[in-house]
Amino acid sequence: MREQNPANQSHRKHGVSWWVVAVLVAVLVAIFALSFSLAPKAAEGEEAFAGTDSVVTEVLEEQGVEPWFDPFFEPDSGEVESGLFALQAAVGAGVLGFVLGNLYGRSKERENQSATTEPVATE
Numbered sequence: 112m113r114e115q116n117p118a119n120q121s122h123r124k125h126g127v128s129w130w131v132v133a134v135l136v137a138v139l140v141a142i143f144a145l146s147f148s149l150a151p152k153a154a155e156g157e158e159a160f161a162g163t164d165s166v167v168t169e170v171l172e173e174q175g176v177e178p179w180f181d182p183f184f185e186p187d188s189g190e191v192e193s194g195l196f197a198l199q200a201a202v203g204a205g206v207l208g209f210v211l212g213n214l215y216g217r218s219k220e221r222e223n224q225s226a227t228t229e230p231v232a233t234e
Contacts, residue, residue, distance in 0.1 A: 186192040 186195060
């Protein structure tokens with residue numbers, strides 16, 4: 112009878128071998144590189160990756176549409192705007208992580224309580 116290595120058994124439990132992971136990573140890298148090579152080049156003086164808000168605003172202004180209101184705060188530069196956006200994303204990720212962690216902790220606590228309060232058999 113052939114003896115099996117315990118390391119191979121645990122590896123096979125998960126069902127994914129290392130070469131499948133390597134191929135998937137290579138495909139992701141290729142898609143990422145391909146997306147940058149196929150992206151249209153920016154015109155002189157324009158941003159390469161302009162947001163849809165700025166593009167739509169330009170199109171609407173060209174058509175003569177007037178904005179309903181003006182923003183109450185405009186950052187001085189694009190760097191400040193990017194920093195504020197990153198701060199907003201970090202705060203949102205922190206809140207989401209806190210909520211998910213709290214829910215996970217509650218479910219584990221419920222499991223622990225139900226395991227310790229098993230019904231006692233009466234004779």
